[in-house]
Amino acid sequence: MxxxxxxxxxxxxxxxxxxxxxxxxxxxxxxxxxxxTVQVTEATEARLKLGLSQADFAAMLGVSARTLQDWEQGRREPSGAAKALLKVAVAAPKTVRKVLAAA
Structure with a gap:
């Protein structure tokens, strides 16, 4: 020993x-x-309100899953347009799902 x-x-x-x-x-x-205490990013909040996986949400936004992961983990910030879309997704998830599904 x-x-x-x-x-x-x-x-x-x-x-x-x-x-x-x-x-x-x-x-x-x-x-x-x-x-x-865990701080939830706006990207994570939006994805959870839509009830989507990271891969599905990233595809819906037109970004890579890795980019979405970077946003959710605070390593990167979304662009201005992406930030606006995330805010709308948090405020009106059903509307975002309907509009983006039709696109």
């Missing part, structure tokens, strides 16, 4: 993992623990 793994084994032998898990659950139920 390596020196490091032996030290880890000795440390872990003294732990009560079940008790640690129960304590963590108590902290979470009491409102403790770490909290994360």
């Amino acid at each position: 390596k020196k490091l793994s032996k030290a880890i084994f000795e440390r872990d032998a003294k732990r009560d993992i079940g008790q640690e898990v129960l304590q963590a659950i108590r902290e979470i139920k009491a409102g403790g623990g770490r909290r994360f």
Whole structure:
């Protein structure tokens, strides 16, 4: 056994993992623990309101799926025209679906 793994084994032998898990659950139920906030981009919001997959939404907008992923993950910003279309899609998803399906 390596020196490091032996030290880890000795440390872990003294732990009560079940008790640690129960304590963590108590902290979470009491409102403790770490909290994360996720910022949803306008592109993601528009796609979700339309109920489309990334591939389908990208095809509908006439952009690559990779470009849409970059917008959704905040790596790139949509152009002015794309931003306007995304705002309309968020405000009136049924209208956008109807208009773009007919095009």
